[in-house]
Amino acid sequence: xxxxxxxxxxxxxxxxxxxxxxxxxxxxxxxxxxxxxxxxxxxxxxxxxxxxxxxxxxxxxxxxxxxxxxxxxxxxxxxxxxxxxxxxxxxxxxxxxxxxxxxxxxxxxxxxxxxxxxxxxxxxxxxxxxxxxxxxxxxxxxxxxxxxxxxxxxxxxxxxxxxxxxxxxxxxxxxxxxxxxxxxxxxxxxxxxxxxxxxxxxxxxxxxxxxxxxxxxxxxxxxxxxxxxxxxxxxxxx
Amino acid sequence: xxxxxxxxxxxxxxxxxxxxxxxxxxxxxxxxxxxxxxxxxxxxxxxxxxxxxxxxxxxxxxxxxxxxxxxxxxxxxxxxxxxxxxxxxxxxxxxxxxxxxxxxxxxxxxxxxxxxxxxxxxxxxxxxxxxxxxxxxxxxxxxxxxxxxxxxxxxxxxxxxxxxxxxxxxxxxxxxxxxxxxxxxxxxxxxxxxxxxxxxxxxxxxxxxxxxxxxxxxxxxxxxxxxxxxxxxxxxxx
DNA sequence: CAGTGGTCTAGACCACTGA
DNA sequence: CAGTGGTCTAGACCACTGA
Numbered sequence: 001x002x003x004x005x006x007x008x009x010x011x012x013x014x015x016x017x018x019x020x021x022x023x024x025x026x027x028x029x030x031x032x033x034x035x036x037x038x039x040x041x042x043x044x045x046x047x048x049x050x051x052x053x054x055x056x057x058x059x060x061x062x063x064x065x066x067x068x069x070x071x072x073x074x075x076x077x078x079x080x081x082x083x084x085x086x087x088x089x090x091x092x093x094x095x096x097x098x099x100x101x102x103x104x105x106x107x108x109x110x111x112x113x114x115x116x117x118x119x120x121x122x123x124x125x126x127x128x129x130x131x132x133x134x135x136x137x138x139x140x141x142x143x144x145x146x147x148x149x150x151x152x153x154x155x156x157x158x159x160x161x162x163x164x165x166x167x168x169x170x171x172x173x174x175x176x177x178x179x180x181x182x183x184x185x186x187x188x189x190x191x192x193x194x195x196x197x198x199x200x201x202x203x204x205x206x207x208x209x210x211x212x213x214x215x216x217x218x219x220x221x222x223x224x225x226x227x228x229x230x231x232x233x234x235x236x237x238x
Numbered sequence: 239x240x241x242x243x244x245x246x247x248x249x250x251x252x253x254x255x256x257x258x259x260x261x262x263x264x265x266x267x268x269x270x271x272x273x274x275x276x277x278x279x280x281x282x283x284x285x286x287x288x289x290x291x292x293x294x295x296x297x298x299x300x301x302x303x304x305x306x307x308x309x310x311x312x313x314x315x316x317x318x319x320x321x322x323x324x325x326x327x328x329x330x331x332x333x334x335x336x337x338x339x340x341x342x343x344x345x346x347x348x349x350x351x352x353x354x355x356x357x358x359x360x361x362x363x364x365x366x367x368x369x370x371x372x373x374x375x376x377x378x379x380x381x382x383x384x385x386x387x388x389x390x391x392x393x394x395x396x397x398x399x400x401x402x403x404x405x406x407x408x409x410x411x412x413x414x415x416x417x418x419x420x421x422x423x424x425x426x427x428x429x430x431x432x433x434x435x436x437x438x439x440x441x442x443x444x445x446x447x448x449x450x451x452x453x454x455x456x457x458x459x460x461x462x463x464x465x466x467x468x469x470x471x472x473x474x475x476x
Numbered sequence: 477c478a479g480t481g482g483t484c485t486a487g488a489c490c491a492c493t494g495a
Numbered sequence: 496c497a498g499t500g501g502t503c504t505a506g507a508c509c510a511c512t513g514a
Contacts (some may be wrong), residue, residue, distance in 0.1 A: 005502060018447065020410050031480065042280070042504045055293070064480050064512045173257050179418035180465035181439040199437035199461070201419040210257065223437070227418035243483060269499065280485045285500080302493045302499050
């Protein structure tokens with residue numbers, strides 16, 4: 001194991017004092033110049049340690065006033081929502097994507113999502129189903145802005161899923177993900193090989209590259225075969 | 239607006255070059271000593287800029303070899319899973335918690351979760367329902383380690399929900415959250431005032447304080463009244 | 477107006493590791 | 496073994512803002 005650097009030592013000792021409650025929310029922590037003396041190091045080193053605790057949300061700083069233990073403590077969770085194909089391949093499972101529909105068209109009026117994606121031109125609308133280990137796992141309805149991603153018009157989606165292709169070719173900077181549940185519809189139920197009305201898990205995502213909209217996708221998972229797990233550790237983001 | 243510092247300038251210019259694709263995944267970025275000259279600044283300043291991009295996952299560094307644009311690009315999402323009561327109160331909605339069952343007992347054998355929570359003593363088992371704007375929104379089954387949180391035995395849960403009380407009184411450091419969907423059971427359906435078998439959204443969470451287990455909770459939401467939304471921006475964690 | 481943090485400099489020594 | 500990043504020093508000047 002690597003020997004902890006001075007700034008790591010300061011960071012972890014402050015973190016312990018906060019998490020143990022020795023320094024309670026709202027408490028003032030020693031000023032940088034005090035910590036310099038305590039650890040016999042330079043101010044830059046102290047600053048680095050405290051800055052990482054600020055980034056982790058454990059400390060807030062105010063000039064002249066000092067540095068304070070943050071007050072709120074919520075339930076944030078970092079969820080890594082997997083790409084279906086990438087995830088299946090990583091687990092060594094058999095994967096295929098079955099394309100059900102492919103259409104190039106303009107945005108439908110009165111559909112806010114399509115309007116945003118299609119404001120600069122045409123849309124590619126796809127629907128299909130992800131099959132993992134020979135079982136249908138999740139249906140997908142996707143809309144892609146051809147103005148933002150013209151080259152996708154020539155991609156063969158029998159070899160690669162649209163999501164995987166986009167991940168590998170288009171850099172994105174912002175995403176918004178919505179998670180919900182729904183009852184399987186008349187179209188989804190037979191595709192997923194589950195009863196009409198069965199509980200499903202829904203992932204919807206919009207993705208942007210800077211301010212340029214790229215894609216919207218709605219995925220409906222077989223609810224009995226899918227869950228998402230997220231972890232969160234206070235101060236885990238170094 | 240504050241004038242960007244030198245390190246912020248370097249950071250944002252590198253970020254732009256990466257996100258625009260001018261520097262593609264796997265590409266080598268200039269070494270620190272080159273960037274020093276380019277920006278006419280000290281190495282520490284360059285290092286600070288690059289370190290923040292490393293923390294944001296955009297860059298990976300290898301000694302001797304150099305610094306490279308990261309390859310993967312996943313779909314991480316930061317979800318802030320709200321506390322039901324805190325969330326409702328913040329929105330100005332009427333909130334109440336109805337306690338249905340309260341029991342102090344030892345862990346049931348063959349139940350891994352209870353065994354972990356009850357290894358040092360007794361458990362407090364609670365069940366109840368969160369009522370928001372006079373509509374039942376979510377049922378809750380919770381188990382709390384009395385060894386870790388002895389003072390909770392005297393709390394009156396007609397005024398405050400167990401989750402809110404814990405958030406406000408017990409510092410936690412690690413949590414694991416699982417999201418899934420399920421069909422409403424015979425006990426849940428009437429409590430939520432929905433049909434038996436209706437699609438529900440399930441949140442399960444285990445929480446620790448360092449290595450000490452604190453609580454496990456399973457919440458079943460009325461699926462037609464609930465969704466979670468998370469955002470993610472590349473490089474948003476400064 | 478004085479205490480605090482924000483940022484930077486111009487070096488330094490070292491560990492690591494790819495050529 | 497040389498290039499690269501990791502970390503640190505001992506200062507410095509300044510902006511902000513609470514007392």
